[in-house]
Amino acid sequence: MGERVRRETLCGDEVRTARLECGAALVAVAKPGFVRSHAAVAARYGSFDRTFRLPGLPVRETPAGIAHFLEHALFEGRGGNALELFSRRGSLINAATSYRVTSYYFTAVADFMPQLAMLLGFVRAPHFTDASVAKERGIIGQEIGMYDDMPDDVRRRLLMGALFARHPIGTHIAGTRASIEQVTPGLLDECFDAFYRPENMVLIAAGDLDFDAVRSAAENAFAAAPPRGSCAGAPAPVFEDETGGAAERCVSRRMPVGCPKIAVGYKETRSAEEGAALLARECESDFLCEMMFGRGSSFFARLYEEGIIDESFHAHGAVFPRIGYVAAAADTPRPADFIAAVEDAAARAADSLVEEDFARARRKFEGEMLRRCNSPESLAGMCLGAWVDGAGVVESWDALRRVTLDDVRARARAVFAPEGRAVAAVLPHEWEGRL
Amino acid sequence: MIARDLGNGTRLVIVPSAKFKTVSVRVHLQAGMDGGRTCRSLLAAVLTRGTRTFPDMTALQRRLDDLYGAVLGADTHKIADVQLTAFTLSAADPRFLADAPELPAQAAALLGEVVREPAREGRLLVPAYVATEKENLRRLLRSQKDFKAGYAALRLGEIMFAGEPHGRNELGDAEDIDGIDAARLSAHYDEWIRTAPLDVLVAGDVDADAMATACAAFARGRAGGPRRAAHPPRPECGAVRTVYEEDDVRQARLAMGFRHGAVIGGAGHAAAEVASGMLGGFPHSKLFRRVREKESMAYSVGSAYDAAAGVLAVSAGIAADACERTAAMVREAVGELARGEFEEDDVRAAQAGIVRRARSAGDVPASMLVQRYVWSLFGAQYDEDEWVRAVQSVTGADVAAAAQRLRLDTVYCLRGKERG
Structure with missing residues (x-):
């Protein structure tokens, strides 16, 4: 318990970071005056980790959707169902699986500490049975059905599949109805032991709370449930080579929607990066998208005024250790014009980025950061995002302030390759135009 | 809370709080769910296109960006038979910035210009803006079917409240759009902005006098018509209507509407909320435990009580062949509540969840402001502690009585053409 605690300030809030004895990380953000407190326990395990290798062992392939399945199954504990137990105390509880991380979180306005111990208890004590796996399979099957009817989600999946031929980003986080058939209690135990090791986990808390109490609760919970099994060493995800251009130029699906929904994406592949380098790429993406496609850009004004886009338009960039992309998406009555406009903007990107827009984007990000700090949940989300990248939340904020216009221009040249x-x-059934 | 009368039917309400890092300003304009709905829905979009000083999107957006990324929004809402148009602006609190001490007043002034001094060509709202926003609204209405859970709720409301103001779409009607041009919209705007009750709501660490000065422009030259009271739809209903519709969907969406009648601030409001919480409001509820956790039939299933309308709605995403079975399970669960077939613990659990929601709202500037405003439409004054006490004093007998008042009105299901 003797290890030093790092203290920093983010927009006036104190952020404390420590490493627990077991190796897990702890991040706590003070929100004085806030009634609600939020905690999240997370493991560095997501849909990207489908194929992995433990030190000294052969490569292991697991079914698509396994990390998400584990997320569902872990809330079914020996002492009951976490969703029911927390909600009976009035708290909001949920869990989420992303590409790179699985997190379990709750928000409470009372009895925070006992519930924090409960959450840690669930996440450290798996209890996978044939019955619980069968039950979750039915629920997840309906969840997959729901996503299949969500046009924006379908469009995103189509785009990822078109950009990336082999990387797991092309497969849905929840898997498919066929892939989740292959999940068994034994497989869940194996993945839990590989990925839910303390040094692969973090506890994040945000609220008007007592840091020392949070820290000792975490120490106790991890001490009470040491890692199972004998394997030593961290799991490493295994990726097939994904260099080269987009896997497909254009993919489409018909769905019952009011208007064509189009996304144009640009794929990026690079050498594995983490920590400061990865943060820098993410910040450059933020600037790039804001300057090129933000609501104050000439691109946005021109397309909006011509009726090609509406409020649904958005652009964002994502960066992962090996891959990344920039995508612009809109509901548009004129898909061909929209695609051509994005291509044109991409071709001229580096020259179109000017100092005035850069300065404006920076001011805008400063205000946005303050807005995000209004909520314990969004603060915890930012801390989690930084932790997954191997960095701290204050470091990630500093990284955004260090980006220069030349960095953004260099990034534009790297991202927007026509190939x-x-x-x-996603097209309405009755739509008869051409893409 | 600080309330000031700015005159001419214009009120300023400030909820001072130093815990936020932003200052939130909201302007609420009321109207009925009448024939002018489509015009006002268009106005929400047209007014945010440009102002007298910042006459186009780029100029206006760049001004917002310069104000440290202030966020401007305009939305249309339905509260029983009231159409509420909200213009919102959230700006950074200057305490956390190096050089922007006037930001809250500048933000309020900019919002004032958006609402009171829109960009014009001559006396008309800019015809090009009106034309684009007509197309955008047409598309938005068509796209309401994109999100299936929302669409099922929309269709349930249309069917259940056909012929009542609450059954109309707050975004307007597609068939009205053609008949609206810049002249008609400008005339509607001029009359509406002159007479509609207008509230400016502020949350943050602000100086009340400086805010009142910055907001004086909202009241200038207005006549200020009478304030509206909200009227919920009728509480009684006839035989149950069942409507099945088909589309190309993988999952069926079930939506069921029950009339109840208890409205905000009135007798039975808290009991109705607790009953809904026990039915499907939380993961400990009857529907979540049974339909999802026991039968493994759904990922999402739940109920919500709309206390403005006095209506309870159930929603579920299920397999296409499970609509009848799920609807039967919902009716059975309501029957159990009405017969008192539950534990005291279940009552306490639902109370705890509703209290958490109420307490959490105080941490969110917009929730705080909207909650108070909506209660005022029912002639009630929202007081967080009083509401928490009302929820906590609900007994098991109150819940059973509340459930006995639930009358199933409409069962709606959207499902695929192929079952299974």
Whole structure:
């Protein structure tokens, strides 16, 4: 318990970071005056980790959707169902699986400490049975059905599949109805032991709370449930080579939607990066998208005024250790014009980025950061995002302030290669135009 | 809370709080769910296109960006038979910035210009803006079917409240759009902005006098018509209507509407909320435990009580062949509540969840402001502690009585053409 605690300030809130004895990380953000407190326990395990290798062992392939399945199954504990137990105390509880991380979290306005111990208890004590796996399979099957009817989600998946031929980003986080058939209690135990090791986990808390109490609760919970099994060493995800251009130029699907939904994406592949380098790429993406496609850009004004896009338009960049992309998406009555406009903007990107827009984007990000700090949940989300990258939340904020205009221009030249472009379209059944 | 009368039917309400890092300003304009709905829905979009000083999107957006990324929004809402148009602006609190001490007043002034001094060509709202926003609204209405859970709720409301103001779409009607041009919209705007009750709501660490000065422009030259009271739809209903519709969907969406009648601030409001919480409001509820956790039939299933309308709605995403069975399970669960077939613990659990929601709202500037405003439409004054006490004093007998008042009105199901 003797290890030093790092203290920093983020927009006036104190952020404390420590490493627990077991190796897990702890991040706590003080929100004085806030009634609600939020805690999240997370493991560095997501849909990207489907194929992995433990030190000294052969490569292991697991079914698509396994990390998400584990997330569902872990809430079914020996002492009951976490969703029911927390909600009976009035708290909001949920869990989420992303590409790179699984997190379990709750928000409470009373009895925070006992519930924190409960949450840690669930996440450290798996109890996978045939009955619970069968039950979750039915629930997840309906969840997959729900996503299949969500046009924005379908469009995103189509785009990822078109950009990336082999990387797991092309497969849905929840898997498919066929892939989740292959999940068994034994497989869940194996993945839990590989990925839910303390040094692969973090506890994040945000609220008007007592840091020392949070820290000792975490120490106790991890001490009470040491890692199972004998394997030593961290699991490493295994990826097939994903260099080269987009896997497909254009993919589409018909769905009952009011208007064509188009996304244009540009694929990026690079050498594995983490920590400061990864943060820098993410910040450059933020600037790039804001300057090129933000609501104050000439691109946005022109397309909006011509009726090609509406409020649904958005652009964002994502960066992962080996891959990344920039995508612009909109509901548009004129898909071909929209695609051509994005291609044109991409071709001229580096020259179109000017100092005035850069300065404006920086001011805007400063205000956005303050807005996010209004909520314990969004603060915890930022801390989690930084932790997954191997960094701290204050470091990630500093990284955004260090970006220069030249960095953004260099990034634009790297991202917008014509061969890395793909289009995904969700089209109304009755639509008769051409893409 | 600080309330000031700015005159001419214009009120300023400030909820001072130093715990936020932003200052939130909201302008609420009321109207009925009448024939002018489509015009006002268009106005929400047209007014945010440009102002007298910042006449186009780029100029206006760049001004917002310069104000440290202030966020401007305009939305249309339905509260029983009231159409509420909200213009919102959230700006950074200057305490956390190096050089922007006037930011809250500048933000309020900019919002004032959006609402009171829109960009014009001559006396008309800019015809090009009106034309684009007509197309955008047409598309938005068509796209309401994209999100299936929302669409099922929308269809349930249309069917259940056909012929009542609450059954109309707060975003307007597609068939009205053609008949609206810049002249008609400008005339509607001029009359509406002159007479509609207008509230400016502020949350943050602000100086009340400086805010009142910055907001004086909202009241200038207005006549200020009478304030509205909200009227919920009728509480009684006839035989149950069942409507099945088909589309190309993988999952069926079930939506069921029950009339109840208890409204905000009125007798039975808290009991109805607790009953809904026990039915499907939380993961410990009857529907979540049974339909999802026991039968493994759904990922999402739940109920919500709309206390403005006095209506309870159930929603579920299920397999296409499970609609009848799920609907039967919902009716059975309501029957159990009405017969008192539950534990005291279940009552306490639902109370705890509703209290958490109420307490959490105080941490969110917009929730705080909207909650108070909506209660005022029912002639009630929202007081967080009083509401928490009302919820906590609900007994098991109150819950059973509340459930006995639930009358199933409409069962709606959207499902695929192929079952299974």
